[in-house]
Amino acid sequence: MKKFKSIISLVLLTILIGCSGDDTSLDSVTNAPAPTNLSALFTITQDNSGLVTIAPRGEGLVKYDVYFGDATAEPAEVNVGGTVDHTYAEGQYNVKIVATAINGLTSEVELPLTVAFRAPENLDVTITPVVGDSFSIGVTASADYETFFAVTFGEDPQQEPVQFMQGDPAVTHTYANTGTYTVTVTAYSGGVATTTYTENVIISNPILLPLTFENAALNYSFSDFGNVTTSKVNNPDVSGINLSSKVGRTVKNNGAETWGGTTMVLDNPIDFSTLNKFRIKVWSPQVGAVVKLKIENLTDAGINHEVDQVTTVANAWQYLTYDFSGVNTSQSYSKVILFFDFGNPGNGASYYFDDIYLTNGDEPKTLPLTFESSTINYGFGDFGGAFATKVTNPNPSGINTTANVARVVKNAGAEVWAGTAITLTEPIDFSVYHKIKIKVWSPQAGIPVLLKLENSTNTNINIELPVTTTVANGWEELTYDFTGINTNNAYQNVVLFFDFGTNGTGATYYFDDVKLSN
Numbered sequence: 001m002k003k004f005k006s007i008i009s010l011v012l013l014t015i016l017i018g019c020s021g022d023d024t025s026l027d028s029v030t031n032a033p034a035p036t037n038l039s040a041l042f043t044i045t046q047d048n049s050g051l052v053t054i055a056p057r058g059e060g061l062v063k064y065d066v067y068f069g070d071a072t073a074e075p076a077e078v079n080v081g082g083t084v085d086h087t088y089a090e091g092q093y094n095v096k097i098v099a100t101a102i103n104g105l106t107s108e109v110e111l112p113l114t115v116a117f118r119a120p121e122n123l124d125v126t127i128t129p130v131v132g133d134s135f136s137i138g139v140t141a142s143a144d145y146e147t148f149f150a151v152t153f154g155e156d157p158q159q160e161p162v163q164f165m166q167g168d169p170a171v172t173h174t175y176a177n178t179g180t181y182t183v184t185v186t187a188y189s190g191g192v193a194t195t196t197y198t199e200n201v202i203i204s205n206p207i208l209l210p211l212t213f214e215n216a217a218l219n220y221s222f223s224d225f226g227n228v229t230t231s232k233v234n235n236p237d238v239s240g241i242n243l244s245s246k247v248g249r250t251v252k253n254n255g256a257e258t259w260g261g262t263t264m265v266l267d268n269p270i271d272f273s274t275l276n277k278f279r280i281k282v283w284s285p286q287v288g289a290v291v292k293l294k295i296e297n298l299t300d301a302g303i304n305h306e307v308d309q310v311t312t313v314a315n316a317w318q319y320l321t322y323d324f325s326g327v328n329t330s331q332s333y334s335k336v337i338l339f340f341d342f343g344n345p346g347n348g349a350s351y352y353f354d355d356i357y358l359t360n361g362d363e364p365k366t367l368p369l370t371f372e373s374s375t376i377n378y379g380f381g382d383f384g385g386a387f388a389t390k391v392t393n394p395n396p397s398g399i400n401t402t403a404n405v406a407r408v409v410k411n412a413g414a415e416v417w418a419g420t421a422i423t424l425t426e427p428i429d430f431s432v433y434h435k436i437k438i439k440v441w442s443p444q445a446g447i448p449v450l451l452k453l454e455n456s457t458n459t460n461i462n463i464e465l466p467v468t469t470t471v472a473n474g475w476e477e478l479t480y481d482f483t484g485i486n487t488n489n490a491y492q493n494v495v496l497f498f499d500f501g502t503n504g505t506g507a508t509y510y511f512d513d514v515k516l517s518n
Contacts, residue, residue, distance in 0.1 A: 032102055032105070033101070034105040035059060035061035035099035035100070035101050035107040036058065037058055038099050038109040039056075039097075040054055040057060040066075040097050040109075041055040042054060042111075047145070048147075049087065049190075050087045052085070052113065054078075054086065054095065056078055058097075058107070060101050062101065062102050063078065063079060064079075064080075064082075064097055064098065065077055067096040067097075067098070068095060069094045069095045069096065070089070070093055072086070075096075090115050090191030091114075092113070092114050093114075094110045094112060095110070095111050095112075095113050096109070096110050097109050117192075117193050118189065118193060119189055119195045120143040120144060120146040120187035121143065121195070122142075123141065123142075123187050123195045124142050125140075125185045125197045125199065126140045128170070130172060133455070133458070134206065135178075136173065136174040137153075137175075138171065138172045139164075139183065139185065140168070140171075141185050141187065141197075143166070143195065146187040146188060147189060147190055148163055148164070148188050149185055149186065149187050150162065150188070151186075153175070153181060155173075155175055155176070180203075181200070181203065182198055182201075183200075183201050184198045204267070205217050205218055207221075207264070207266050207267050208266055208268055209358055210355055210357030211264065211355070212244065212355055212427075212429070213247055213248055214244060214246050214429065214431045221264070221265065222262045222264060223263040224250075224261075224262045225260065225262070225263070226257035226259050226261060227260050228250055230251075230262040232247070232248060233246070233248075234246065234247075235354070236283075239316070239317070241281060242281050242317040243429060243433055243516055244431050245429075245431035245432045246354075247352050247353065247354040249351070249353075250262055251349070251351075252340055252341060254346055254347060255345060257345065258344055261342075262337070262338055263296075263337045264336045265336075266336065269332035269333055270295060270333045270358070271358075272327060276323070277321055277322060277325070277358065277360065277361040278357070278358060278359070279319055279320070279321045279357060279425070280319070280338075280355065281318070281320075281353065281355045283351065284314060284351055285315060285351070286311065286349070287313065288311065289310065289340060290339075290343055291310070292308050292337075292339040293306065293309070293322045293338060294306035294338075294339070295336055295337070296334075296337060297335070298333075298334040298335065303333070305326070306337075307323060307324060317354075319364060323361065336356060357425075359425060363375045363376045364425040365378065365424050366426060367514060367516050368514060368516070369514040370404075371390050371402075372404055378390060379423065380422060381423070382421075383417075383418065383420070384415035384416075384417050385411045385414025385415055385504055386410050386498075387420075388408045388420035390405070390406055391510075392404060393405045393512070394441075395441060395473075395474070395475065398475045400513070402513070405441075405511065405512040406512065407508060407509070408420055408509045408510070409509075410498055410499060410504035410505070410507055410509070411504050412504055414503060414504025416502055416503055417497060417500065419496055419497035419498070419500075420496055421493050421495040423456055423493050424493075426492070432516075433516035433518050434481065434518065435480060435481050436451065436479075436480045436482065436515070436516060436517070437478065437479050437480075437513070437515055437517045438477070438511050438513070438514050438515075439476070439477050439513045440469065440477075440509065440510065441474065441475050441510035441511070442473075442498070442509055443472060443473060443508065443509075444469070446469065446470075447499040447502075448466045448468050448497075448499065448500045448501060449469060450465070450466045451478075451480045451495070452493075452496075452497070453482070453485075453495070454491060454493035455489055455491060455493070456492035456493050461491075462491075463482065463486075463491070464495075465480045465481070465482070467479065467480060475512075479517070494514060496511060
């Protein structure tokens with residue numbers, strides 16, 4: 001203000017010198033009216049930053065003082081024709097403009113200013129299923145002018161929205177039951193303006209390979225023909241290679257057609273891109289029964305492929321493997337058809353089947369893992385500086401006198417998380433048994449042996465349990481209790497970590513007989 005008064009004095013002095021004797025001019029300055037026609041132009045940027053440019057307007061003045069109307073105490077001085085920038089939060093304000101004339105007289109005006117942030121635009125929401133888990137989804141989003149997002153999944157009306165930012169990893173949610181749910185994603189700006197997107201998500205748990213008959217939420221529908229009757233039943237013979245709770249049963253009724261059978265329809269066509277053989281567990285009351293497996297196009301029965309196998313075991317579970325390498329993969333196949341004792345009329349016999357899945361044809365790797373087969377490729381997947389292989393039992397004594405076992409060497413300097421993994425041919429069936437027992441040999445007692453189970457296609461789906469050894473230089477059996485495990489997650493990788501949490505010292509460990517138990 002002192003500087004401004006100096007300028008006024010200089011102006012008055014100049015006028016007095018230039019117009020000496022002209023009292024009229026001096027009177028016109030001294031008696032100048034207060035500023036008039038005060039106003040202001042507000043320009044608000046459209047990027048939700050709250051930046052406002054204020055351009056005061058008026059007549060008969062030499063300067064403005066702009067009071068912003070928010071918590072800012074001091075005004076901004078603006079020259080004639082000038083502007084001032086100020087950043088506001090969203091809201092309504094009274095901006096006061098005080099104009100000063102050349103003689104110090106002032107006028108003022110209060111002008112309303114509304115700062116409203118624009119709603120987010122171009123909201124793009126992506127909802128994807130979680131691989132290997134048909135009950136889970138992941139949500140990501142992007143938008144212009146957003147500050148954050150919030151999502152609700154439509155399952156629980158009391159659920160607090162889950163907040164996330166653009167670029168964050170997908171927000172995942174697991175539904176408890178099948179059904180149709182409304183997913184709502186709300187994009188927030190810097191203020192009250194929002195943009196909302198909704199999408200209905202169907203959690204259907206579709207009928208896909210492998211067919212295991214264990215999921216109570218699935219409708220395993222059988223379309224019978226030729227006077228046979230098929231249904232899902234309790235496993236009548238929980239033994240050998242099939243410890244599961246539920247299986248399929250086909251009764252070939254008396255007088256049933258020689259071609260009588262049953263059809264199961266999959267929700268998606270069979271994917272032959274990497275595997276082209278089928279493996280099925282079957283139980284037959286007789287040896288020598290032809291079990292035909294046929295696949296068909298969903299709408300055109302003329303597009304099909306079939307392969308026969310013959311039972312070699314009576315009154316017990318066995319594997320039958322079907323080579324479909326000759327199938328025309330340019331066609332799609334969604335129907336799986338089974339014919340038991342094909343070519344013979346029905347006599348009232350019952351046949352059972354379970355675990356229909358695609359395979360590469362290798363001898364199946366399933367629990368129990370005994371390491372006694374000479375034809376199974378166990379395919380140890382080592383990591384972190386551990387090394388596993390099948391070897392001769394170095395100490396056939398006590399609880400383990402078998403010929404072959406697995407050996408793990410945790411090399412010197414190996415990572416604390418070093419271990420080995422075996423991928424089973426099919427997921428572990430926890431429908432009847434919920435514990436896993438493993439025979440181990442350790443050079444010392446008191447070391448943790450961590451057992452981790454993983455989904456083979458999405459290793460983020462996993463569960464792990466540690467058990468500590470109590471015996472040194474001898475065999476003992478460790479028990480891992482997986483009671484309550486989510487059986488929808490299809491655990492197929494068996495991963496073992498010896499002396500978990502400690503770097504490798506070069507010690508050697510052995511394990512054998514990995515099996516389900518209660």
